Amino acid sequence: MNTIYILWLRQLKRYFRSRSRILGSLGQPLLYLVAMGFGFGPIFQKAGAGNYIQFLVPGIIAMSILFTALFSGVEIIWDKQFGFLKETLVAPVPRFEIMIGRTLGGATVSTLQGVIVLVVSTFIGFKISSLSMLSVVLLFMFLIAVLFAALGTVIASLLDDMQEFQLIMNFLVMPLFFLSGALFPLSGLPTALSAVASIDLLSYGVDGLRGSLLGISHFGLHIDLLVLTITTLILFTIGSYLFSKIKI
Amino acid sequence: MENNIIEVKNLTKKFKDLTAVDNISFNVKKGEIFAFLGPNGAGKSTTIKILTTLLPPTNGEIEIDGANPVTQQDKVRHSFGIVFQDPSLDDELTAYENLEFHGVLYKVPNPIRKQRIEELLRFVELWDRRNNLVKVFSGGMKRRLEIARGLLHHPKIFFLDEPTLGLDPQTRNHIWNYISNLNKKENITVFFTTHYMEEADKVAQKVAIIDHGKIIAQGNPAELKAQTKTKTLEEAFLALTGEKIRDEDAGSQDFLRQGRRMWHR
Numbered sequence: 001m002n003t004i005y006i007l008w009l010r011q012l013k014r015y016f017r018s019r020s021r022i023l024g025s026l027g028q029p030l031l032y033l034v035a036m037g038f039g040f041g042p043i044f045q046k047a048g049a050g051n052y053i054q055f056l057v058p059g060i061i062a063m064s065i066l067f068t069a070l071f072s073g074v075e076i077i078w079d080k081q082f083g084f085l086k087e088t089l090v091a092p093v094p095r096f097e098i099m100i101g102r103t104l105g106g107a108t109v110s111t112l113q114g115v116i117v118l119v120v121s122t123f124i125g126f127k128i129s130s131l132s133m134l135s136v137v138l139l140f141m142f143l144i145a146v147l148f149a150a151l152g153t154v155i156a157s158l159l160d161d162m163q164e165f166q167l168i169m170n171f172l173v174m175p176l177f178f179l180s181g182a183l184f185p186l187s188g189l190p191t192a193l194s195a196v197a198s199i200d201l202l203s204y205g206v207d208g209l210r211g212s213l214l215g216i217s218h219f220g221l222h223i224d225l226l227v228l229t230i231t232t233l234i235l236f237t238i239g240s241y242l243f244s245k246i247k248i
Numbered sequence: 249m250e251n252n253i254i255e256v257k258n259l260t261k262k263f264k265d266l267t268a269v270d271n272i273s274f275n276v277k278k279g280e281i282f283a284f285l286g287p288n289g290a291g292k293s294t295t296i297k298i299l300t301t302l303l304p305p306t307n308g309e310i311e312i313d314g315a316n317p318v319t320q321q322d323k324v325r326h327s328f329g330i331v332f333q334d335p336s337l338d339d340e341l342t343a344y345e346n347l348e349f350h351g352v353l354y355k356v357p358n359p360i361r362k363q364r365i366e367e368l369l370r371f372v373e374l375w376d377r378r379n380n381l382v383k384v385f386s387g388g389m390k391r392r393l394e395i396a397r398g399l400l401h402h403p404k405i406f407f408l409d410e411p412t413l414g415l416d417p418q419t420r421n422h423i424w425n426y427i428s429n430l431n432k433k434e435n436i437t438v439f440f441t442t443h444y445m446e447e448a449d450k451v452a453q454k455v456a457i458i459d460h461g462k463i464i465a466q467g468n469p470a471e472l473k474a475q476t477k478t479k480t481l482e483e484a485f486l487a488l489t490g491e492k493i494r495d496e497d498a499g500s501q502d503f504l505r506q507g508r509r510m511w512h513r
Contacts, residue, residue, distance in 0.1 A: 006352040014340045017381075086336045087397075090300055091353040092325035248302060 003093045004101040010084075011072065011105025015112070022116070029064045029117045033057065033124060036183065049185065057121045058209035059182025062144055065114040066202055069145045070173055072106025073152015073239075077159055080248055089248065099243040103153060103236070107145035114141040129215050136212040136221075143228040144205035150235040157242035176202045186218045204228050252311075253278045253405060253437050254299065259308035261294055268294040270461035271308075276454070278404075279435040281428075283442065283452035285485060287494045291461040292441045293333065296409055299439075300330055313404050326354070329398030333409040335390055339383035343374055343393050346382060347400055354401035361400075368396035372426065388419035395426060399436075406430075408440035412447065420444070424451050445482035455481070459489045 015022070037053040044052035079085035088098050118126075118137075128134070155168060179193070180202035186194065197203050198219075208224035211217030217224070254276035261269040269291045276282045286292050297303040299310065301317045301324050310316065315323040337346050344365065351361040369375040372392035382390060391411060398406060408427070412420040428451055431438055442448055448455055449469045457465045457472070465472055465488050469481050476487040 002352050002355070006349055010338065010341065010349065013345070014338075017340055084336060084338045086302075086332055086334075087350070088353065090302060090325055090330060091350075092322040092355075093353055248297075 003097040004104070007088070007098060007101025008105040008108065011102065011109055015109040022113075025064065025068060025113060026116065026120065028067070029060045030120065032060050032063070033121060037124070053121075053125055054127065054214060055185070055210075056183065057118070057126045058213050059180070059206050060121070061114045061117045061141070062180070062202060062206045062209055063177050063182055064117050065110045065141055065144045065205075066148050066177060067173065068113045069106055069110035069148035070152040070155075070168075072109060073103065073149045073154075074156050074165065074168065075106075076102070076153060076156035076243075076246075077162055077165075080156070080160075080246065085246075086248055089246070095244040095246075096240050099153060099240045103146065103149045103239065106149040106152070107142060110145035110149065111138070111141045114145070128213055133212045133215075137209060140205060140208040140212055140224070140228070143208070143225075143232060144202070147201060147205070147228060147232040147235060150232065150239040153239035154235060154242055157239070157246055176200055179203075180206050181218065182206045201227070201231055251277055253313050254282075254439065255309075255311040256295075256299070257309040259295070259298065259310060260306050261291075261298060261303065262306045267461055269298070269305075272458065272461070272463045274456050274463060274466060276405075276437060276439060279431070279437055281431055281438040281440075281451055281453050283440055283448035283455045284458065285441065285445070285448055285455060286458035287489055289494050290458045290489075292458060293409060295458070296330075296407055296439075296441070300328060300407060301325055326401065327403060328405040328407055329401065329403035330407040331391070331394045331398050331409065331411050333413065335394070337382045337390055337393060337397075340381060342379050342381055343369065343385070344378040346393065347397055350397045350400050356401055364400055364402075368399055372396045388415050388422075391415060391419070391423060392426075395423065399430070403436070405437045405439060408438065410441055410443065412442060412444060420447065427451070445480065445485050449481040457485060457488055464488055 033053070033056060037056045041052040044050070044055070049055070076085060089095070115138075122128070128137075155172075179196050180200045181197055182202070186197050186203065186207070189197065204219060204224045204227045207218050208221060208228065211221045211224065219227075252275040254274075256275070257273050259269055259272050260267065272291075272295070284292055284295065294303065298305050299312060299317060301321045304318055310318075312324045313327040315327065317324045338349070341349065347365045347368065348361070351365065356364065366375065369378055372395055374389060374393055374396065377385070377389070382393065385393065395408075395411070406427070411427075412423055415423070424447060427438055427440075430436055440452075452469060454468055455466070455472060456463050465475065467475070469484075472484045472488075473479065473481065476484040478484045478487055
């Protein structure tokens with residue numbers, strides 16, 4: 001238990017100490033919100049789909065959680081040969097606990113990042129439809145965070161150096177984001193795109209956030225919750241197995 | 249023999265078609281300072297990884313303080329402290345927090361943990377800097393902190409993989425003083441590698457030289473010099489291993505090292 005706690009605490013300390021990182025990672029979501037939100041807003045309105053900022057914010061929250069969480073997992077590649085991981089791997093503690101601590105730490109940090117984006121977006125006009133759902137909003141944020149932190153761990157356990165990082169960004173992270181319905185409604189899409197969106201795990205995260213923040217949901221909150229919980233458990237299990245096999 | 253704290257018998261490690269460690273045997277006595285020397289790529293780091301439970305051996309028998317590093321990992325892990333070749337501190341944490349983290353992982357209970365951290369930070373002369381982030385430390389300070397960290401759980405064996413690499417003579421001298429003191433005072437067994445032969449000559453009671461995965465000579469420094477009819481351990485080392493320069497292929501680790509340098513200036 002102490003092992004998990006100290007690893008979790010480490011992730012948090014690192015996060016709060018790098019203010020430039022907090023600010024830096026706010027830049028991208030803000031740019032998306034302002035440029036796309038206000039840029040596409042009028043067209044969205046004309047098409048009769050309502051306020052685009054309202055629609056977009058849950059997607060952008062999901063995006064910033066995805067980026068932060070996945071990266072917190074992928075950081076293991078860096079740590080693998082240098083730095084801390086080596087120190088933890090020769091310590092007399094089960095690797096499973098190390099993996100849990102790290103992942104939960106990364107997930108907590110990513111959830112905070114999501115909360116910050118949510119708060120900032122209320123300043124540019126975002127309105128939460130029902131405050132009583134906030135705990136559900138947080139639950140979805142945390143689920144997305146754990147899911148992708150665990151996915152990051154899986155990837156990091158399989159890769160040996162940062163050379164492949166660009167590959168992950170272009171062929172995994174960006175598609176996960178763009179095909180998830182973060183930017184557009186999932187109803188009325190061409191069949192192929194709709195099929196892809198329904199196997200993109202982030203779709204369920206975005207949908208869950210939209211459902212709990214605005215009360216509009218494509219799959220239904222129960223389905224979102226179910227899909228995210230099950231896949232999180234699966235990825236977590238795979239992640240901790242692969243993590244236990246890491247050789248340095 | 250119960251006098252030996254490390255026993256290695258016919259240890260072999262193969263990676264696909266490469267034999268990194270080829271049927272080596274050696275013992276280290278309790279309380280001894282043991283130098284494990286060899287050119288680059290000779291198998292030093294691989295051997296250390298096997299002894300410290302990070303890699304399973306292909307063949308052979310190993311005992312670390314009476315335990316088997318393959319089947320009794322936790323017992324072995326409690327028995328040693330280690331300073332790795334590459335820095336392994338968390339730069340974003342303070343000196344104190346790095347030690348605290350180690351203490352928690354090794355389950356050193358709290359009143360004792362605080363007391364030992366202070367003792368060790370004073371020992372390596374970093375107590376005044378305990379609340380500074382490690383990223384502002386010089387290479388020598390980081391090494392001293394790693395030494396303090398490796399000792400926090402009172403290990404019986406201390407592994408040091410090129411602990412003085414890239415440090416100035418003053419710091420190197422300082423570090424060996426700490427280690428010799430510790431060895432005398434606490435009777436801790438020290439197992440180290442280095443490329444500085446005069447260091448090994450000065451502090452080691454026993455030396456093993458490994459080349460191409462095989463141990464080609466063992467003994468105290470005087471014996472090795474006598475055996476090769478040379479005056480210094482460096483000459484003895486060159487006589488035994490030849491003067492040819494070893495080229496190691498750059499692995500992913502070297503790429504990462506470069507990357508790290510770029511990132512951290």
